[in-house]
Amino acid sequence: QAQVAEKLGKSRPYIANYLRLLGLPQPVKDMLENHRLSMGQARTLLGLKDEQALVKLAQRAVKENLTVRQLEQLVAEQNQAVKPAKPAKKKATAKKPAYVREAEEQLQSRFGTKVVMTAGKRGGKVEIPYTSDDDLTRILDLLGVKFD
Numbered sequence: 190q191a192q193v194a195e196k197l198g199k200s201r202p203y204i205a206n207y208l209r210l211l212g213l214p215q216p217v218k219d220m221l222e223n224h225r226l227s228m229g230q231a232r233t234l235l236g237l238k239d240e241q242a243l244v245k246l247a248q249r250a251v252k253e254n255l256t257v258r259q260l261e262q263l264v265a266e267q268n269q270a271v272k273p274a275k276p277a278k279k280k281a282t283a284k285k286p287a288y289v290r291e292a293e294e295q296l297q298s299r300f301g302t303k304v305v306m307t308a309g310k311r312g313g314k315v316e317i318p319y320t321s322d323d324d325l326t327r328i329l330d331l332l333g334v335k336f337d
Contacts, residue, residue, distance in 0.1 A: 206232060214240055217247045226250060229257040229323075236264045236320065258327045262301035265320065269303065300328055 190208070194201045210221065210231050217234060220226040230250050237243040246267070250260055285293075289306050296304035296315070302324070305316045319325040 209235055214244050216244050220247055220251055227257070230255070230260055233257055233260045233264055233323075236261075237267060239267070242267055257323060258330075261321070261324050261327060265301050265324070300331060302328070 190204045191201050193199075194204045197204070206228070210218070210228070212235065213221070213231060217226065217231065221228070221231045226247060230247075234243050234247055234250075237246060246260070246263060249255065249263075255263070285306070285308075289308070293304050293306050296306075296317070300317055302318060302320075307313055307316075317328055319328055
């Protein structure tokens, strides 16, 4: 990858991202080749585990002209729907007060990702995980955080 990048005058991550796109199903690669789907959208789709869902979401992205951020949120939602719930986590969640569980659910809906609230003796914390720099930017935008 480093040698190819040097010969083409591109960065190694740029080449690596191109190579990752080769793993997409053929219909999605066709959309990318025909410029109906952007590289950013295609890279985001790589996060989907289910190939059939990936093709359907790519078609939806083209049809509805979805942004990369919108697509990231849909990918995160679909991946969460596929993951089986862990019984141990359910027990821990059941011990939380109802208002904390409700707050977690509302935050999860707003951010399109899992949110965990934990309480301690002197307050608590709210955790919002993110999967990429773009995902972090999306979450910060939702929070209204701006950088100069």
